[in-house]
Amino acid sequence: MGALCCRPTPVDFDGDVSLFHFVLLRCVGKGAFGKVRVVQHKQTRELYALKYINKAKCVKMKAVPNVIQERRLLEEVDHPFIVNLRYAFQDDENCFFVLDLMLGGDLRFHLERLGSLSEEVVRFYVAQLSSAVEFLHENGIMHRDIKPDNILLDEKGNAHLTDFNIAVHFSERRLTGVAGSMAYMAPEILVKRGYTCHIDWWSLGVCAYELIFGRRPFRGRTNSDLTYSITKDPLKWPEDAEKKCSRQGMQVIKGLLDRDTSKRFGCKPNGEGYQELRRHPWFKTIDWDTLESKEQIPPFVPDSKKANFDASHELEELLLEDNPLKAKQRKANQDNLTAEMRQMEEQFTSYDFKKMQRRSYYPHNQQLISTATGTSSGIASRPATPANDLRPDAGVTVNNSMELHSADLDSIRPEMNEKEYH
Structure with a gap:
């Protein structure tokens, strides 16, 4: 009878998207309060980039409005040269962005090489x-x-704009x-x-x-x-x-x-x-x-036989992670949440590009209704900027930019009067 209790629960692909829908693969990036890793959708077998943000760290760094803003903006963006949002969801610990996968690395990586x-x-x-x-x-x-x-470059060498934080x-x-x-x-x-x-x-x-x-x-x-x-x-x-x-x-x-x-x-x-x-x-x-149809052959094609990102992220995940990412059922009782946690719970809404139309959360953009048609291609997040390289000439995000892709130490919270939250 004990063996029956250990059988995995069947995945409901007709229900709301969750981490149970994906196979977790290698870690390719690390940020101030989250990581990026490659995932595969269990039903479609498509590869994506999973960016996940720890809610507790997000609250501590006063970045909750940034995360909600990025989530909302990404839903209304769908373009061949942008790293587009495909799924969004959350569990008790993390907020998740599932994005187009870019296997060609970022231009900082190639410029330094x-x-x-x-x-x-x-x-x-x-x-x-x-x-x-x-x-x-x-x-x-x-x-x-x-x-x-x-x-970020895809595996064929096309450039894509990312990070809407x-x-x-x-x-x-x-x-x-x-x-x-x-x-x-x-x-x-x-x-x-x-x-x-x-x-x-x-x-x-x-x-x-x-x-x-x-x-x-x-x-x-x-x-x-x-x-x-x-x-x-x-x-x-x-x-x-x-x-x-x-x-x-x-x-x-x-x-x-x-x-x-x-x-x-x-x-x-x-x-x-x-x-x-x-x-x-x-x-x-x-x-x-x-x-925009990507019919032209890019003049530079990243080497597919090499890792176009910092491979140390995966090693760190294996050796140092004390709370490895895994799919978990949500807790039923959500009555004791702080105001910030409640804000994420209510405003970081789920999104599934296979089932939903993109929309805008902003009143002046309500005419936007576009059906998502993109396909995944491939990510490697950029190598993190060394924490000791905080010269103004080092390309570090400063002032009110909360950069996910690096662990930059000089990021501070944004001015709230510049954003619209509903």
């Missing part, structure tokens, strides 16, 4: 990412943290709170006179410069030095710039890094800025009509 990337490769990424940025802006969303660490909706009212990774912040953020979605085009320009030349365009040893450089210093090119980048490429980078947002590439209203960027001669090799 290669030193720099060719102009041809970077042009392809900028084209793909500009498509994603324009999609976000059309839907009233600004990302606020575009950097190589948050750009500090993304927000925007309107005519400009934001003033400092958010993002300082080295990639637009000058209008740092001068604190108000900013809007134009900041994402600046960050894309910083990424393009860094990927081609292996260094950032604006640098400083201290926060004040870096702020001065971003807001005041002229854009300078390395001595060997013309060996690495054509004049047309430098024109695009310079256009993205224009401090005057009325002249910055991508910023003209009603999508004209994006169209202007597309028409630039630098992109003459890009077939924009087939770009």
Whole structure:
């Protein structure tokens, strides 16, 4: 009779999605209050990335609104060059995001390994990412943290934007709170006179410069030095710039890094800025009509025989984890929850892209109703930034950015007046 008690409970795939629906595979990333691992759906056999966030740590770090904000924003995002949400659910200990799997690694990983990337490769990424940025802006969303660490490649070499932890909706009212990774912040953020979605085009320009030349365009040893450089210093090119980048490429980078947002590439209203960027001669090799269908062959294909992420995460999971992740039945009694735990319980709602239509939680976006049609491809979260590397030039997320992918020590809670929670 004892053997009967040990039989696994059959999985109800017709019921609400839960961790019981997935096979847990290798751990590929670690963050401040969560981890990322590869999972396989038991019914469809599809591979995904599972990002899970410990609720108790989330409450301790005052990041509950961030997690709910990210969950809500991701439901209304569905684009070929974004790491899209496929499932969302929670148990008593964790909140779970099930996302498209990116097996090609992030651009920080490849940049550190290669030193720099060719102009041809970077042009392809900028084209793909500009498509994603324009999609976000059309839907009233600004990302606020575009950097190589948050750009993931699939196994074929297509670039995808990820990490919406500090993304927000925007309107005519400009934001003033400092958010993002300082080295990639637009000058209008740092001068604190108000900013809007134009900041994402600046960050894309910083990424393009860094990927081609292996260094950032604006640098400083201290926060004040870096702020001065971003807001005041002229854009300078390395001595060997013309060996690495054509004049047309430098024109695009310079256009993205224009401090005057009325002249910055991508910023003209009603999508004209994006169209202007597309028409630039630098992109003459890009077939924009087939770009989003991923029919074009990427110029760089990650090595599938190598791990395109820090393999130490899996070893740490095996040797050091005192509370390994496993599927658990939920407790029936939820009467003794704190206010923060109750907020997560009620507002981190379940989502299943096979059964539900994407929707917006924000009143001004209620016209959004889009059926999810994406397929999983493949993730490796980026290697965590070393905790002792907190120089302002190190690409660390600062101020009110709660970065999941790294254990950065200078993250603090966001300004609550910038977000909408219902």
